[in-house]
Amino acid sequence: MCGIVGYIGSKSAKPILLDGLKKLEYRGYDSAGIAIFENDGIQLEKKKGKIAVLEEALKGKDWKGTVGISHTRWATHGKPSSINAHPHTDCKEKIAIVHNGIIENYLQIKNRLIEKGHNFITETDSEVLAHLIEEEYHGDLSEAVRSALTKVEGTYGIVVMHSDHPNLIITARKGSPVVIGIGEGENFVASDVTPLISHTKNVVYLDDEEIAEISADKYRIFTIGKEERNHEVSKIDWGIEDAEKKHYDHFMQKEIFEEGDAVYNAMRGRVIPEEGIAHLGGLNMTDDEMRAVKRIVIIACGTAHYAGRVGEYMIERYANIPVEVEYASEFRYRDPVIDEGTIVFAISQSGETADTLAAMQEAKRRGAKTLGIVNSVGSTIARESDGGTYIHAGPEIGVASTKAFSGQLTALAILALQFGRLRDMSVSTGRKLVKELIDIPEKIENILTQNDFIRKLSEKYSIYEDFFFLGRGINYPIALEGALKLKEISYIHAEAYPMAELKHGPIALIDDKFPCVVVVPKDDYYEKNISNIQEIKARDGRIIAIATEGDKEISKIVDDVIYIPPTMDLLLPLLTIVPLHLFAYHMAVKLGRDVDKPRNLAKSVTVE
Ligand code: F6R
Numbered sequence: 001m002c003g004i005v006g007y008i009g010s011k012s013a014k015p016i017l018l019d020g021l022k023k024l025e026y027r028g029y030d031s032a033g034i035a036i037f038e039n040d041g042i043q044l045e046k047k048k049g050k051i052a053v054l055e056e057a058l059k060g061k062d063w064k065g066t067v068g069i070s071h072t073r074w075a076t077h078g079k080p081s082s083i084n085a086h087p088h089t090d091c092k093e094k095i096a097i098v099h100n101g102i103i104e105n106y107l108q109i110k111n112r113l114i115e116k117g118h119n120f121i122t123e124t125d126s127e128v129l130a131h132l133i134e135e136e137y138h139g140d141l142s143e144a145v146r147s148a149l150t151k152v153e154g155t156y157g158i159v160v161m162h163s164d165h166p167n168l169i170i171t172a173r174k175g176s177p178v179v180i181g182i183g184e185g186e187n188f189v190a191s192d193v194t195p196l197i198s199h200t201k202n203v204v205y206l207d208d209e210e211i212a213e214i215s216a217d218k219y220r221i222f223t224i225g226k227e228e229r230n231h232e233v234s235k236i237d238w239g240i241e242d243a244e245k246k247h248y249d250h251f252m253q254k255e256i257f258e259e260g261d262a263v264y265n266a267m268r269g270r271v272i273p274e275e276g277i278a279h280l281g282g283l284n285m286t287d288d289e290m291r292a293v294k295r296i297v298i299i300a301c302g303t304a305h306y307a308g309r310v311g312e313y314m315i316e317r318y319a320n321i322p323v324e325v326e327y328a329s330e331f332r333y334r335d336p337v338i339d340e341g342t343i344v345f346a347i348s349q350s351g352e353t354a355d356t357l358a359a360m361q362e363a364k365r366r367g368a369k370t371l372g373i374v375n376s377v378g379s380t381i382a383r384e385s386d387g388g389t390y391i392h393a394g395p396e397i398g399v400a401s402t403k404a405f406s407g408q409l410t411a412l413a414i415l416a417l418q419f420g421r422l423r424d425m426s427v428s429t430g431r432k433l434v435k436e437l438i439d440i441p442e443k444i445e446n447i448l449t450q451n452d453f454i455r456k457l458s459e460k461y462s463i464y465e466d467f468f469f470l471g472r473g474i475n476y477p478i479a480l481e482g483a484l485k486l487k488e489i490s491y492i493h494a495e496a497y498p499m500a501e502l503k504h505g506p507i508a509l510i511d512d513k514f515p516c517v518v519v520v521p522k523d524d525y526y527e528k529n530i531s532n533i534q535e536i537k538a539r540d541g542r543i544i545a546i547a548t549e550g551d552k553e554i555s556k557i558v559d560d561v562i563y564i565p566p567t568m569d570l571l572l573p574l575l576t577i578v579p580l581h582l583f584a585y586h587m588a589v590k591l592g593r594d595v596d597k598p599r600n601l602a603k604s605v606t607v608e
Contacts, residue, residue: 001602002086002100003027003072004178005195006159008169009186009216013037013068014058020188020195021051021070023243026251026397027192028602029072030080034058035087035096036068037166042096046085066216067166069159071098074602077106078123088127090134091119094163097133099126100191100606101155101176109151128152133160142213145170146224149211155354155606159189172211172224176606177352177380180204180212180219182233187214192352192376192604193236194243194395201236205378234378243395250595252398252489256581260444262403263574265392266410267437271417276430278417283371284387290422294341296321297368299328299359301605303401303484304347304408309477310573311347311412317570318433319419328359329608338366345371345388345415349396349404350604351379358608360385373411375404389415398596399603400489402581405481406444409574413437416570436568440575443565447578450562454579457544457560458586464515464542465493468506469580471519472499472529478519478573482580489588489598499525499532507535515542517583518558519576522548523569533557544583546576 003024007013013036021032032054033046043063047054051072071086078084087096103109106125109132114120118131132151137144141162149156155175161168171178171189181188181196181203188196189212193203206212209224221229248254271278283290296315298308308325315323326336328346332355338344344363348356351374360381364370372381372388375396382388391407413433421430461467467486471479476498483494497506499518510516516536520529534557536543543558548566555561562579564572588595 001027001074001604001606002191003029004069004098004100004157004159004189004191006069006169006171006189007186008067008167008214009183010066011186012064013066014063017068017070018051018055019198020190021072023195024072024191025051026399026596026603027072027074028399028597029074031073031082031085032071033085033087034068034070035161036063036065037161037163038063038065041163042089042093042161044087044089044096046082046087048080048082048085067161067169069096069098069161069169076102077125084122084124086126088122088124088130090130092134095130095133095137095160097126097130097158097160099129100157101174103128103152103156104154105152129156129158137162141165141168142170142211145172146211146226149174149224157191167215169214170211171206171214173206174208175354178206179378180206180214182219186216187219189214193378197236197238197243198240202233203236203378204231204233205383207383237377238394243397249589250398250585252400252402252585252595255396255398255403256578256585257448258394258403259406259578259581260441262391262393262407263410263444264441265394266407267414270414271434271437273431273434273438276427276432276434277421278414278434280389280411280414280418282387282389287422290419292341293321293343293419295339296323297336297342297344297363298323298325298347299331299344299356299363300347301328301353301355303405303481304349304356306477306481306484307405307408307412308345308347309480310409310474311415313474314413314416314570315419318416318425319423321419326359328353329355332359332362336363336366338363338368342368343371344368345373346381346385347373347408348381349375349401351376351381352604352606354606354608357381357384373408375407399598399601400485405577406574410437413571433568436571440567440571443567443575444578447564447575450579451582454562454582455586457562458583459590461515461544462587462590464513466509466514467492467494468502468514468516469494469496470499470502470516470532471496472525473523474570474573475519475521475576478576478580481577482517482519482584485581485584486587488601489584489595490591490593491599492587499529502532503535507539510536510539510541512540512542515544517544517546517580519546520554521546521564521572521576522551522566523572530557546579
């Protein structure tokens with residue numbers, strides 16, 4: 001989705017802004033633009049397409065200005081075009097703004113401003129902000145922005161500059177993240193921390209309905225009601241190297257190879273092997289409060305939702321607490337029943353997904369305790385929940401979520417252990433679970449050594465246009481995740497079903513052109529799964545199996561097998577997912593797709 005970078009200091013702003021925009025490329029965008037104070041006025045360039053196109057257009061422009069704002073746009077209102085790209089300006093081109101979010105009442109505002117003589121040149125909702133600030137401006141930029149924002153409905157992360165105020169940029173947020181990077185004699189503003197880490201690790205996250213006045217050497221934050229705020233400065237705990245590709249061809253590849261680390265990092269310091277217990281500190285709940293929990297609702301979208309579905313099995317089995325997993329986008333518009341004893345977990349890599357955030361806010365409004373399982377430190381879901389846990393997977397840059405999924409599964413396993421040991425789980429089961437969990441990163445490394453084999457397999461299957469992914473029990477959500485990964489980055493049609501559902505209809509599609517990927521480790525359901533595989537075979541279906549090392553029988557039935565090491569049934573998803581992530585990755589590479597930035601997708605979906 002859209003990205004923002006702003007700079008105010010003593011260095012040339014242009015390279016800083018362009019570099020920052022490149023760091024935001026992973027979010028997905030269709031056009032980019034930049035505005036810089038230069039020669040007493042605002043100079044502007046914006047282009048449809050990649051940042052490289054904008055860079056090309058800027059080549060002849062020797063701008064040395066030290067203050068500027070920039071943006072990558074992901075079209076919502078108005079098609080992707082150079083004219084619709086941000087920054088947008090007012091009638092006199094004295095004000096420039098960049099905006100993330102959606103102004104819902106923009107048409108009313110636009111019509112009113114047109115009546116007053118304002119001249120609009122784009123199809124966007126965002127342009128109204130520039131004209132509205134122009135209308136409200138009487139010499140005080142901060143006040144003009146504040147006053148304009150009281151008139152808009154919707155969401156915004158906004159940065160504004162005005163040619164009468166060359167030493168000031170104004171930023172504000174409501175529902176769309178804004179973070180201020182604090183440097184020495186320079187300050188930054190961005191929509192997430194990725195463009196900031198090469199400059200500073202000290203950041204301040206704005207809360208909703210806050211406005212900040214930023215100059216080179218100071219910043220002040222106010223509420224929209226004009227009350228001054230003093231926010232704590234947070235330290236970013238990862239470095240620039242974590243957001244680089246290193247020797248990998250793609251971020252997604254690197255992140256799959258970090259899945260073992262993701263498990264380790266989500267578990268580190270949270271389990272006690274001798275006692276077979278776990279402790280997720282941030283839940284802010286006493287043991288008695290945890291024992292009193294009667295129902296858990298998990299809300300999430302996409303891959304995070306599938307992690308929740310795995311968590312459902314883990315928590316119900318180990319902690320004996322009923323769990324419901326909902327798509328956040330559905331939950332928020334239902335009439336969800338939240339009774340005493342229900343707690344709600346929101347799972348989100350970015351911590352900014354609009355549907356998950358809104359669902360969490362709805363749960364909170366209905367009196368639920370809300371807890372986050374989040375990767376991005378300081379993100380909105382992390383800050384607005386009543387507590388929760390970070391998975392510490394580090395920055396995930398590839399649009400397709402991989403290592404965050406492994407971190408989410410680990411956090412859920414720990415949660416199941418923590419709740420379980422406060423109830424009926426025996427110390428020996430607890431110890432066994434911790435021991436197996438500790439061994440998982442090494443087992444993931446073992447699976448990753450099959451990278452070349454999985455690449456060749458993907459290449460062999462790249463001629464097919466449709467796939468089924470099938471799994472049973474806790475590995476059914478893994479089939480869902482495997483299918484999602486394949487479709488989103490390789491654009492191949494893939495559907496997932498619970499193994500036994502196939503014969504209730506979908507089996508009609510099976511022939512030698514419709515392969516099935518079956519997740520059939522040696523677990524409690526193995527024999528039943530084999531019967532289902534035979535049904536596929538009987539209809540000439542081609543089959544790739546994810547199976548447990550040592551299972552020789554399976555290789556006689558299916559066409560190809562990827563082996564994983566054994567582990568406890570409820571931890572199998574931490575292993576079975578890794579070959580499926582690699583399979584999707586190599587398939588997309590083989591088909592020449594833009595793996596890290598698949599078409600039509602954005603890393604963080606901050607609109608409904
Ligand atoms: C799939 C993918 C998406 C996200 C979903 C939720 O690979 O990346 O399905 O999982 O948009 O995003 P977060 O976890 O940031 O809330």
